[in-house]
Amino acid sequence: MQHPSQATTLTPNVSRLKAGEMNLGTSIMAVAFEGGVVVGADSRTTMGSFIANRAVADVVTAQLSQYEMTHGEKPTVHIAATMLESIIYQNKDRLSAGIIVAGWDRIGGGQTYNIPLGGGLFAAPWSIGGSGSTYVYGHVDATYQEGWDKDRTMDFVKQTLSLAMSRDGSSGGTIRMAVITKEGVERIFVPGDKLPNYNDRVE
Incomplete structure (x- = not known):
């Protein structure tokens, strides 16, 4: 979702999207480092029986803009997360x-928050989600270390998403990342042929 202070939505080139396709990844993650946060996603979109709807993010974006006009300052990441959590909790019977x-x-510097189904707000140095996340929780737990710089964090995100893509049949394609710092947003595109190939390691 977008956050007016410094945030980004990971969107591929619009011309690459098919009619009706959502620009969302099936494996997503965010990892904070000192000075910022790296967010990343694969490029595949497979919704199955679910319908992707950006209405929740659009509502919060409007609320954040209103907050800035009312208070005369940009809202924090925590405020954005709290607004989203409130909407999800209040609509838990109708919103998945x-x-x-x-x-x-x-x-707060770089921050990540996870809001699970039904509500709840959990701050952590990293957050993962989507169908591919179930394959990489152990990898993230065993590998992540505090104190990484931007480059090491970017490499970690790329490796983790590549691993998820190699195990999850619903994930794949390319990786889109964004590095969010006080200087702004830096977008990185990693083509499929530049990703680590974990499938070659399976015997």
């Missing part, structure tokens, strides 16, 4: 949504 909120602000 699990969301990662990540961004940078001058108070």
